Amino acid sequence: MSNYTFIGIFIVVAIAFPIVALAFAYFIRPKKPNAIKSTIYECGLDTIGETWVQFRVQYYIYALIFVIFDIETIFLYPWAVAYDKLGLFALLEMFIFITILFVGLIYAWRKGALEWV
């Protein structure tokens, strides 16, 4: 059997599984909503102000560093798979590549981008 056929079938089953479970619960569970019950749980107090607050730029910087390193790993995967077939030159090249990234990490570190304030 083709491996990707199985993955296709498995995706269908995996999507069906939570939907069936939730649908099953939908027919069993009680439904008695009221205004107090559906208030937001915040230890008995009403929420003050808007919930969807502006978030700090810190999160954005974190995500940015993550993207840089994630793309790096995507470059590393094909290199790792073909490593046995490549010469010493490939190792040297990757050494330079990782060194540049390392410098970038140290730069971010020095700039304080890695501090969670």
Add this chain to the structure above:
Amino acid sequence: MEFLKDLFVNIGLWFSGWLTGFMPAWGVEVVTGFLGAIILVFIGLFAVLILTWGERKVIGRMQDRIGPNRWGPYGLFQPIADGIKMLTKEDIIPTGADRWVHLVAPILVIIPAVLIYAVIPFGDGLRGADLNIGILYIVALSTIGTISILMAGWSSNNKYSLLGAFRAVAQLITYEIPLVLSIITVVLLTGSMSMVEIVENQTVPYMVSMPLVFLVFMVAASAELYRAPFDMIEADSELIAGYFTEYSGMKFVMFFMAEYINLLAMSGVIVTLFMGGWRFFGLEEILPFLNPFIFFAKCAFVIFLFWWTRATFPRIRIDHMLGMAWKALVPIALVNLLLVGLVDKLVEGTLLTSGVLLIVNIIEMVILLAILDKVGGKTRAKTMERVAAQQG
């Protein structure tokens, strides 16, 4: 006797042979595919039942309690009782919530968790699919979970949920990098991303030859699974329950199940990558039907390690935790990758490579401990100075 020797594979072959008798080839493919998929989903479900009971029992014993002991022998039916209770709970959608996103998030969290089982090899020939990009498939799937967590936190219209989701996403994406970098080290030695080939190439388990890589992977994995001491997401004393504060009933169960399905999947990945999967000192050749049992026994061992860490260590503060990933694990993983590449190029022969790798890893660990000791000492001295200055 020949049939019993490789019991599970032979049952599969017999079944598909039986179907071929009265079905076209594509029909056999679809039916066996569906059955296989359903079996894999049930492995996940069974894992949820056993692991919830096991965790409560083990943690209970470690904290000098008994744990669940009322319903069934040793409280073994406790998870079933919990499940029935959850099933009959009302579904509450908070006022002002984004209804559709609130509904989709628990569905989306469980799909990637289940899909990981497709490529995990439980034994020789016992796997859903042998993709040649197996491990990349797992890495890709594990990122989808992050999106559903942000969806759950954002749609709940609750500040605690939102804060929990932000923290969760920061933690997940940060620890993803050391995790993926450790996987690359294994891929580099194997020369393949297929899970089956990774197992077949491990004459010496990578856990033995590269203990430091294994350690980095374990730490990153326990952060990815929100296991303690990295359970910032469910820091109940600060965030109530984090991103699923506003979920009840079956939707809550989805998040809960995803966590435990992921736990078994991740320990399966650890067993495959570092502990030699279904192999156990040649026993897999003599009695092939033991393969899945060996695999699950190793999984149980890894999961026990996770529980043990949970019972031992207190929760780490979030800035310390994220700092550890960026300032310790990522540099270690990068240096490791280069050293492993160098050793792999310079040394010939499997056993010799493993030996050299082990020595290199041990030297690395010693240097690392020295650096950590120095840095830690400096930080401690600074803190003491500040405290002394404050006290006047």
